Amino acid sequence: MHHIMTSIFALMTILAAPLTNIGDIAVCPVSERVDGNNFVFSGNRPRFSGMGSSRVEEKLNGIMHERFKIVLSHTKAAAAELPTDDRSKQYKAEGVFDYEVKRNSDGVVSLLLSETVYDGKAETTQLKTGFSFFTGTGETIKLPRLFLNSEEGMTQINDEISRQIDSRGLGSALVCANPAVKANQPFYLTETSLSLIIPAMTWFGGNMGIVEFTIPLSKLRENLILNPF
16 A cells, blocks of 8 residues: 655644535535654545534534544554664554545435555555434434334345345355344445445455445335435
């Protein structure tokens, strides 16, 4: 992995970019960069505006800032493990945090958050997760909350994923018996689909990396609280 940027001075810059996503609310990227002696960190975090409650906006923006700081702490932790001898200048840990707005309509905002940390020597860790909330209340959404009948909805999801594992020939790559989506499974929503994120080294071997399963909302429509189109 090539170096993202280099500097021998500790530096933090914060830049608010123009709005890039306007739907039910506005989502503005806030870019930050931190340079240390043996690490470099950069990324974008979302800032929400246009909601009915400033208190709710402040809470959600605080959550995103905390996620951002967690990735920065992971980068600093990787840097702390680097050699400190005369050859240490050859090594630099690197971290990146970013997001994509996947849905911003019909009262729901859904983001895909990504984290990449390079340990400065050989290993790169990549993580993906989702973050979704109702724009009217600011309530964050867990999978069961998407359904009128949560038990039935989770059964539908697991049945569909089992079918996709078979159709995609992924059964031989499983490293756990009877994998099942739980209430805290990371996911994100688009206008027409639900994507489930399976972190690396959970259901599948490390060579598979992060695996995603996408289910059309139309397949879940009878029990779904969202408009599937």
